[in-house]
Amino acid sequence: MNARSLSRITIIALVALGTLFVLLRRNARTEYQVAQENSFWRVTYEIRFKMRDSGIDKKAELRVAIPSPNPPAALIDDDFTAPQLETIDWKGSLTGTREYRFFGRNSKDYTVTAKFDINTRADGAGDDPLAMESLSPDARSRFLRQYAESGPRVQDRAQAIPETLRSVEERIEWIFEDCLGLRATTPEEGGTDIEMALATGQASPLGRVKAFVSICRAAKIPARLVTGFELRRVESPRPHVWAEVFRNNRWVPFDPEYGFARQMPASFVPVRRGGGTVVETKGAEVSSERYTIERLPPPEEVLLHDTRQPLQIFDLTRLPLEMHEVLKLVLLLPLGALITAFFRNVIGIRTFGTFAPSLLAMSFIYAAFGTGLVLLLVAVLAGLAGRTLLERLHLLMVPRLSFVLTVIILCMVLGVSLVDYMASTPQPQAVLLPLVILTIIIERFYVTSEEDGFPFAVQLAVGTLVVAAFCYLILKWNDIGTLILTYPEAHLFTLAAFVFIGRYTGYRVTELWRFRDVINNREKPQ
Amino acid sequence: MIGEHFRFWAWPEELRKAGVLGINRRNVDYILNANPRGLYPTVDDKLITKQICQEHGIPVPETYGVLIQQSHVKSFPDILGDRQEFVIKPANGAAGRGIIVIARRRGDDYITPSRRIISWSDLRYHIATSLSGLYSLGGQVDKVIVEKRIISHEALHTVAVGGTPDIRVIIYRGVPAMAMIRLPTCESGGRANLHQGAVAAAIDLMTGKTFGGVMDNRVITHHPDTEMPIAGIEIPNWRHLMDSAMRLSDALQMGYVGVDFVIDATQGPVVLEANARPGLAIQVAHGHGIAPRLELIDAAPPELHRGERRWELIQKIGELSAA
Numbered sequence: 001m002n003a004r005s006l007s008r009i010t011i012i013a014l015v016a017l018g019t020l021f022v023l024l025r026r027n028a029r030t031e032y033q034v035a036q037e038n039s040f041w042r043v044t045y046e047i048r049f050k051m052r053d054s055g056i057d058k059k060a061e062l063r064v065a066i067p068s069p070n071p072p073a074a075l076i077d078d079d080f081t082a083p084q085l086e087t088i089d090w091k092g093s094l095t096g097t098r099e100y101r102f103f104g105r106n107s108k109d110y111t112v113t114a115k116f117d118i119n120t121r122a123d124g125a126g127d128d129p130l131a132m133e134s135l136s137p138d139a140r141s142r143f144l145r146q147y148a149e150s151g152p153r154v155q156d157r158a159q160a161i162p163e164t165l166r167s168v169e170e171r172i173e174w175i176f177e178d179c180l181g182l183r184a185t186t187p188e189e190g191g192t193d194i195e196m197a198l199a200t201g202q203a204s205p206l207g208r209v210k211a212f213v214s215i216c217r218a219a220k221i222p223a224r225l226v227t228g229f230e231l232r233r234v235e236s237p238r239p240h241v242w243a244e245v246f247r248n249n250r251w252v253p254f255d256p257e258y259g260f261a262r263q264m265p266a267s268f269v270p271v272r273r274g275g276g277t278v279v280e281t282k283g284a285e286v287s288s289e290r291y292t293i294e295r296l297p298p299p300e301e302v303l304l305h306d307t308r309q310p311l312q313i314f315d316l317t318r319l320p321l322e323m324h325e326v327l328k329l330v331l332l333l334p335l336g337a338l339i340t341a342f343f344r345n346v347i348g349i350r351t352f353g354t355f356a357p358s359l360l361a362m363s364f365i366y367a368a369f370g371t372g373l374v375l376l377l378v379a380v381l382a383g384l385a386g387r388t389l390l391e392r393l394h395l396l397m398v399p400r401l402s403f404v405l406t407v408i409i410l411c412m413v414l415g416v417s418l419v420d421y422m423a424s425t426p427q428p429q430a431v432l433l434p435l436v437i438l439t440i441i442i443e444r445f446y447v448t449s450e451e452d453g454f455p456f457a458v459q460l461a462v463g464t465l466v467v468a469a470f471c472y473l474i475l476k477w478n479d480i481g482t483l484i485l486t487y488p489e490a491h492l493f494t495l496a497a498f499v500f501i502g503r504y505t506g507y508r509v510t511e512l513w514r515f516r517d518v519i520n521n522r523e524k525p526q
Numbered sequence: 527m528i529g530e531h532f533r534f535w536a537w538p539e540e541l542r543k544a545g546v547l548g549i550n551r552r553n554v555d556y557i558l559n560a561n562p563r564g565l566y567p568t569v570d571d572k573l574i575t576k577q578i579c580q581e582h583g584i585p586v587p588e589t590y591g592v593l594i595q596q597s598h599v600k601s602f603p604d605i606l607g608d609r610q611e612f613v614i615k616p617a618n619g620a621a622g623r624g625i626i627v628i629a630r631r632r633g634d635d636y637i638t639p640s641r642r643i644i645s646w647s648d649l650r651y652h653i654a655t656s657l658s659g660l661y662s663l664g665g666q667v668d669k670v671i672v673e674k675r676i677i678s679h680e681a682l683h684t685v686a687v688g689g690t691p692d693i694r695v696i697i698y699r700g701v702p703a704m705a706m707i708r709l710p711t712c713e714s715g716g717r718a719n720l721h722q723g724a725v726a727a728a729i730d731l732m733t734g735k736t737f738g739g740v741m742d743n744r745v746i747t748h749h750p751d752t753e754m755p756i757a758g759i760e761i762p763n764w765r766h767l768m769d770s771a772m773r774l775s776d777a778l779q780m781g782y783v784g785v786d787f788v789i790d791a792t793q794g795p796v797v798l799e800a801n802a803r804p805g806l807a808i809q810v811a812h813g814h815g816i817a818p819r820l821e822l823i824d825a826a827p828p829e830l831h832r833g834e835r836r837w838e839l840i841q842k843i844g845e846l847s848a849a
Contacts, residue, residue, distance in 0.1 A: 003558070003559070345550055348549075394647065394648075394650075394651035394654070394655075396596075396654060396655065396658050397655060397658035397659060397660055398658070447660065451623050451661075452721065452722055453722065453723075456721070502554075503554060504550050504554075505548070505550050505551035505554045505555060506538065506548065506550060506551075507538050507541055507546075507548040507550070508548060508549060508550060511541070511546075511548050511549065512535045512536050512537070512538065512541070513534065513535050514743050514810075515536060515541055515544075515546050515743075515806075515809065515810060516533060516534060516535055516536045517740070517743065517744055517745045517810050517813075518536070518541065518544050518546055518809060518810055518813055518814060518815065519533070519536040519540045519541065519544060520533065520536075520745070
């Protein structure tokens with residue numbers, strides 16, 4: 001197989017491998033990320049009740065509302081035990097509330113236990129938490145209908161909404177602020193009477209949210225109550241009630257008690273909509289209802305994530321943070337080399353040395369641009385001056401290079417001290433200009449200007465600086481550094497690019513200029 | 527020349543049509559393919575090239591001595607004896623680097639053809655730095671050759687200033703593909719290096735007559751210093767030179783090689799060095815590219831790559847550019 005096809009196969013193999021590795025690692029990372037964001041909770045209802053004796057054909061029933069979390073939260077498992085009871089799964093058409101309905105005939109004690117497992121961020125789904133839905137005329141009239149206990153004070157509040165508020169949103173906001181302004185009382189003290197609350201200016205949690213819904217309805221804005229749970233560890237959890245207002249085809253949550261508006265935290269899980277409690281009865285008598293909320297342990301992949309396993313070797317982000325900067329810079333170096341290769345082989349700009357531009361650029365990253373430039377100038381001038389003086393001494397090569405190196409180092413260190421004396425203390429890394437590279441560049445600059453003329457030496461120096469500037473721009477790019485640190489296997493693409501440039505046989509851009517006279521001559525009329 | 531057609535660049539398509547070989551393609555398709563890495567020392571080290579030439583009866587400048595270690599520098603005057611003129615060259619120097627030509631001695635002073643005076647201490651330093659590798663490829667320790675100074679043939683005197691013109695023949699798979707003569711100028715400081723400002727003229731492979739001309743990659747017709755036309759010069763002993771070039775390329779076993787000659791007034795064409803990465807400016811001197819010639823050689827049957835029948839191929843190459 002000849003070199004050309006072998007190179008092509010190498011490029012394809014490298015790109016394929018790179019893509020495979022990056023995709024695999026990316027998937028694994030997102031999976032872990034999602035797994036980490038997941039939070040699992042179990043809500044348990046334990047309800048004891050007694051069926052009232054209600055005649056032969058009349059069934060008594062117990063209606064237990066099922067939690068229906070808003071995305072990204074989701075109900076991942078539900079189960080119940082209800083010995084000796086008939087059961088159906090029922091969904092309300094107006095509110096969308098799901099219920100288990102239990103039927104019994106005998107007047108005896110029953111116990112229903114239901115448990116619901118909820119993930120507050122299932123699969124990291126970025127779904128819109130508020131689904132669009134239409135409001136049927138039935139539902140509309142249902143959610144505009146005033147509570148029986150609402151009276152003239154509700155109407156007064158609704159009329160107090162200033163005329164200047166033009167948008168529905170502004171009016172809802174006004175009502176919300178109005179209800180937030182009510183003073184708080186304990187549930188027992190304030191009661192749930194809306195008229196009383198508006199009259200006295202103080203309300204229980206339920207009274208406050210009912211006042212909000214009621215005023216919204218009086219202002220012709222469909223609104224409803226939502227009963228649900230807040231998922232958190234608490235001794236004896238009680239349902240929490242908030243409101244939803246219909247606008248722009250969505251039921252938008254407002255919580256006048258806690259002050260959440262337009263969005264509820266994922267830990268608030270709606271259970272029953274449209275008013276009412278979690279458990280409702282018809283012909284039955286609840287003797288005790290007990291709720292528990294407990295957290296479930298995270299899945300194994302989260303707990304075992306940092307156990308030692310060989311694949312972790314590829315994950316450089318697990319290394320101490322202090323190493324990241326250095327690793328990033330080192331990992332970016334091949335990109336600098338790629339730029340240099342591109343400039344030399346495709347553009348045709350000549351430089352001193354192969355890696356000098358990237359190393360110079362790297363030192364500039366370390367030294368901060370201004371300090372680096374000053375120090376580079378100082379070092380180059382001192383080095384060139386030293387080298388010129390040395391020419392008269394007729395030294396052998398190794399001692400001569402070492403002499404120049406020492407001069408450069410002295411100037412550099414004193415330069416740092418000078419910068420410190422004049423202004424602010426430079427970064428300690430400022431001293432890390434690639435001194436050896438610099439020494440060799442200076443030597444080659446000197447020899448080149450002697451051998452091939454000063455203009456040619458300057459041309460090489462300018463070429464080196466131009467390429468170094470481009471390398472600097474890439475190395476400076478922090479996002480790229482982070483990316484390559486996360487996916488070091490992306491350098492398989494860099495390798496492929498090197499093979500590609502290495503087999504590039506087209507003209508260099510500068511050759512279009514260099515060989516132009518071949519064409520100019522041909523076009524010359526004979 | 528500067529007319530409505532003059533442009534500052536050429537499109538890649540135009541260069542391709544003109545058969546111009548670019549550096550990348552030269553490296554990938556010719557040098558990397560045809561020149562085995564292991565044979566590079568035979569051309570990079572002028573001493574080895576010289577030995578190969580001598581083994582095959584190809585004329586080279588007479589060697590006075592070789593300095594290998596720093597301690598040899600002391601013995602330099604002994605090597606020299608009472609010779610007045612000589613050349614010092616690092617064995618691994620690239621592109622004529624580190625070469626010093628001495629035309630005359632006066633006491634401890636050495637005088638170059640351009641009348642620059644080099645003191646013995648300067649010369650000694652030059653030899654010492656050459657030995658430590660200042661001019662060698664990659665900076666390795668080097669050897670220094672002291673050899674006979676070539677006095678250029680008088681046919682070339684009108685177009686060479688301050689130095690010796692040399693002739694470059696590019697040989698591909700044993701067949702000369704292109705040739706040019708490089709003429710020193712004031713700008714090049716007497717050196718025959720194109721990137722230092724020397725002038726080049728193309729040479730017709732069959733007749734050995736010059737045509738075209740280039741300086742700094744630009745077409746010219748007259749020598750910038752002597753103002754003599756650079757076309758129409760007949761290279762002395764051309765057939766002999768071509769013969770040496772082909773025999774050297776056979777001996778070197780390099781597929782793509784440039785061989786540099788100088789024409790000595792008495793000895794005729796002598797080999798100075800061979801080059802595994804010959805430059806591409808030769809194409810500008812010719813006014814057309816080398817690629818069609820290389821392709822013609824590739825397409826020719828193998829028996830035309832060896833022996834005297836190569837001249838048939840050279841003839842065809844000549845016809846190629848005439849067409």
